[in-house]
Amino acid sequence: xxxxxxxxxxxxxxxxxxxxxxxxxAVLLAxxxxxxxxxxxxxxxxxxxxAVVKALGPSGEWGEYxxxxxxxxxxxxxxxxxxxxxxxxxxxxxxxxxxxxxxxxPYALALQALPxxxxxxxxxxxxxxxxxxxxxxxxxxxLFPILVSTMAGVAETDRxxxxxxxxxxxxxxxxxxxxxFPGLVxxxxxxxxxxxxxxxxxxxxxxxxxxxxxxxVILQVYQRDFRLAEEFAVLLILVVVGLALAxxxxxxxxxxxxxxxxx
Amino acid sequence: MNKVTEAPERRVPRRExxxxxxxxxxxxxxxxxFLLLPPLAVGLAGVLLIQLVISRFEISxxxxxxxxxxxxxxxxxxxxxxxxxxxxxxxxxxxxGFVLGAGSGVLLGMLMAxxxxxxxxxxxYVVAFQSLxxxxxxxxxxxxxxxxxxxxxxxxxxxxxxxxxxxxxxxxSTVAExxxxxxxxxxxxxxxxxVRISLPSAVxxxxxxxxxxxxxxxxGAIVGEFVAPSAGGLGQLLLTYSEAIxxxxxxxxxxxxxxxxxxxxxxxxxxxxxGTERFFESSR
Numbered sequence: 001x002x003x004x005x006x007x008x009x010x011x012x013x014x015x016x017x018x019x020x021x022x023x024x025x026a027v028l029l030a031x032x033x034x035x036x037x038x039x040x041x042x043x044x045x046x047x048x049x050x051a052v053v054k055a056l057g058p059s060g061e062w063g064e065y066x067x068x069x070x071x072x073x074x075x076x077x078x079x080x081x082x083x084x085x086x087x088x089x090x091x092x093x094x095x096x097x098x099x100x101x102x103x104x105x106p107y108a109l110a111l112q113a114l115p116x117x118x119x120x121x122x123x124x125x126x127x128x129x130x131x132x133x134x135x136x137x138x139x140x141x142x143l144f145p146i147l148v149s150t151m152a153g154v155a156e157t158d159r160x161x162x163x164x165x166x167x168x169x170x171x172x173x174x175x176x177x178x179x180x181f182p183g184l185v186x187x188x189x190x191x192x193x194x195x196x197x198x199x200x201x202x203x204x205x206x207x208x209x210x211x212x213x214x215x216x217v218i219l220q221v222y223q224r225d226f227r228l229a230e231e232f233a234v235l236l237i238l239v240v241v242g243l244a245l246a247x248x249x250x251x252x253x254x255x256x257x258x259x260x261x262x263x
Numbered sequence: 264m265n266k267v268t269e270a271p272e273r274r275v276p277r278r279e280x281x282x283x284x285x286x287x288x289x290x291x292x293x294x295x296x297f298l299l300l301p302p303l304a305v306g307l308a309g310v311l312l313i314q315l316v317i318s319r320f321e322i323s324x325x326x327x328x329x330x331x332x333x334x335x336x337x338x339x340x341x342x343x344x345x346x347x348x349x350x351x352x353x354x355x356x357x358x359x360g361f362v363l364g365a366g367s368g369v370l371l372g373m374l375m376a377x378x379x380x381x382x383x384x385x386x387x388y389v390v391a392f393q394s395l396x397x398x399x400x401x402x403x404x405x406x407x408x409x410x411x412x413x414x415x416x417x418x419x420x421x422x423x424x425x426x427x428x429x430x431x432x433x434x435x436s437t438v439a440e441x442x443x444x445x446x447x448x449x450x451x452x453x454x455x456x457x458v459r460i461s462l463p464s465a466v467x468x469x470x471x472x473x474x475x476x477x478x479x480x481x482x483g484a485i486v487g488e489f490v491a492p493s494a495g496g497l498g499q500l501l502l503t504y505s506e507a508i509x510x511x512x513x514x515x516x517x518x519x520x521x522x523x524x525x526x527x528x529x530x531x532x533x534x535x536x537x538g539t540e541r542f543f544e545s546s547r
Contacts, residue, residue, distance in 0.1 A: 017383040024384050102298070103305035113524030114517060115482040117398075118498070120489070121505035122513055125325065201396040208401060209489050209502075215399065223402035235399060242394030 051229035052236070061230055064218055065237060071214040072207065073241075075131050076199040079138020083195060087143045088188065091150025096180075101151070108147060116141035116202060120209045134206040134214070141202035142195035149191030153184040185260060189253040196249050200242065328511035336515045345500060346519050353484050353496035354523065356412060360419025361480040365427040365473050367420075372431025372469075377457065382432075393425055401490040410491035419483030423476040430472020434465035463543040470539055474532045481524060497523075 033049040047055075054060065094101045094108070120137050127133035157180050165175050207216025215234065222231040310330045316322065317329045324332060336342050375382040375389075401418060408414035438461045446456045488498025497520055504512040 013379075017380055020380050020384045021387070099301060103301035106302040107306070109529070110521050110525055113478070113528050114521040115478070115485055115524065117482055117489070118485055118501060118517060118520050121501050122510065122517075125505060125508060125510060125513075197394075197396075201398050204396050205398045205486060205489075208398065208486070219399055219402050223406050228403075228406075231403060235395060235403075238399055239391050239395045242396060243391070246394055 047229040047232050052232045055229040055233035056236065060233060065234060068213065068215045068218045068234075069237065069241065071131065072134075072200070072203045072216070075134035075203040075206070075214065076138055078131075079135040079203065080142050080195060080199040082135065082139035083142030083199070084146055084192065086139070087146025087191070087195075088150050088184075090143075091147045092154055092180075092184075094147070095151040095154025105151075108144065112144045112148070116144075116198075117205045117209075120206045123206070124210045129210055129212045131213075134203050134211065137206040138199045138202045142199050145194040145198065146188065146191040149187040150184060153187030154180060156187075157183050182260065185256060189249070189256070193246070193249050196245050197242070200245060204238075325508060325510050328514050332511040333514050333518070336511045337518065342512065342515060346497075346516065349495065349497045349500045349516075350519060350523060352412075352494075353481075353488065353498065354527075356415035356419055356484040356487065356496065357477075357480045357527070359412075359416040360421075360483055361423050361477050363416065364420030364423030364480060365476040368424040368427025368476065369431050369469060369473070372428045372472075373435070375428070375432055376435030376461075376465075389425070389428055393429065397422055397425075398486055401486050404487070405491050410493045412494070414491055415484050415487035415494055415496070418487040419480040422479040422483035426475040426479055427469075427472050430475065431465070431469050434468025434472070435461060437468065438464050466539050466543050467536070470532070470536050473535075474528060477532065478524070478528050481527065485520075 029049060032046075094104060116137065119140055120133075123133040123136040123140075127136055161179050162175055165179060170178070203214070204216045204219075207214040208220065209216075211217050215238065219231060219234060222228065222234070313327065314330050317327060371385075375385055400421065404414055404418045404421075408417055442460050442464075443456055446460050451459065484496065485498040488494045488496040489502065493499075497516055501513055501516050504510075504516065
């Protein structure tokens with residue numbers, strides 16, 4: 001009955017839905033706290049809810065969490081910067097020149113099929129255990145979504161508008177600045193949305209493989225030491241940071257589109 | 264584009280002169296040559312250039328291995344044996360994870376699409392999990408499930424699950440409201456509407472979601488192998504070569520991994536897409 005929504009009393013529907021959400025959440029939290037924990041039967045493998053809350057409270061290891069988070073976000077940011085710049089430049093080049101596109105696009109597709117995480121060991125050999133290797137990995141991982149969406153944006157530019165501008169004597173540079181580039185904002189943002197998520201993910205993945213600081217490192221330390229309350233606390237912090245990053249991209253898109261001159 | 268403007272005057276005599284030129288380009292051979300030549304030229308030039316630069320400036324194989332070194336590694340029997348074994352191990356975990364994760368993801372997505380209350384209750388959890396970089400769960404997974412195949416395919420399944428849920432949900436939300444209303448007017452029941460209208464029009468979207476799921480399942484299997492020291496597979500092979508600083512062998516593994524990715528993400532899925540399209544086309 002749902003796919004074709006019926007007129008139903010809005011208040012009652014909302015009450016049922018919010019009630020359902022509240023009940024399910026309460027049951028989940030209660031189960032987490034009171035069920036005998038442990039997939040393998042030992043109490044250490046799933047931390048109790050109150051332990052996780054305590055690890056997130058003022059007595060938690062906030063110093064450790066935040067230092068690690070700063071490292072990871074730094075890697076994600078600088079890596080994304082590199083991936084973004086390279087992706088936009090290459091995307092415009094491949095989008096504008098047919099011969100370049102035909103020559104290079106198959107390789108771009110093939111490289112995209114390679115899981116970027118697999119490059120991590122090589123970046124460690126090149127750049128060592130510090131932030132640099134993770135920045136390189138993030139750059140490589142975030143490049144392709146931006147490249148592909150930028151290229152598609154160039155290819156989808158309205159030919160009619162370009163022809164009209166040419167007829168009115170616009171130069172190539174003018175066409176680029178006035179017609180092609182403004183049309184790229186939306187596709188670039190949709191690539192950026194994917195790449196921001198990927199940047200965070202790639203930074204953590206790189207740290208899990210080999211690093212000397214960051215979220216991936218403390219996650220492994222907590223796991224090794226069976227400090228699972230802290231482990232889960234970090235995971236919950238990651239959820240919040242992930243949501244914040246996604247929100248940030250949306251806000252940025254909104255901000256940019258607001259300020260774009262209307263055609 | 265300029266042809267459009269020339270067309271009206273030349274319409275009658277146009278037939279003869281351009282025909283032979285066109286037929287070469289649009290014929291099957293010409294088309295293939297036109298598609299294949301530029302990438303081949305770029306690839307060949309790239310390999311030659313790298314080889315030249317490396318031998319000219321005597322760049323160490325640790326920085327960038329020469330293409331000839333990579334070819335040599337890829338031809339050696341030991342490498343082929345190791346890589347064959349590892350590829351199978353990785354792909355086994357990927358495939359099991361994909362089937363479990365994407366299968367349950369599509370089911371949950373359908374349930375959420377069909378029931379408003381389920382959608383409302385579960386959506387916040389899906390969003391929360393979606394924004395967690397799930398790679399971060401690898402250490403916990405290893406702790407719970409050990410270092411073997413179970414951990415690898417479970418982790419792959421978890422990564423494959425969410426894209427399938429999101430894509431299925433989105434695919435069903437694009438089903439044309441008017442067609443459902445018409446079906447209702449013709450007395451179709453809920454099951455008929457789902458099977459005859461919603462499902463066929465949601466299938467392309469679901470298949471695209473599955474393609475993403477498959478790519479994520481491969482990532483999951485490899486990260487599982489990175490994190491779990493005795494899991495085997497291409498991830499372990501990469502780490503082994505990395506510890507030996509055998510960069511040429513690492514690049515060879517990457518080439519294999521890239522081929523695997525192209526095979527499963529692009530080629531396999533274009534077959535699946537064509538197949539499902541034909542199947543649902545005929546059922547309409």
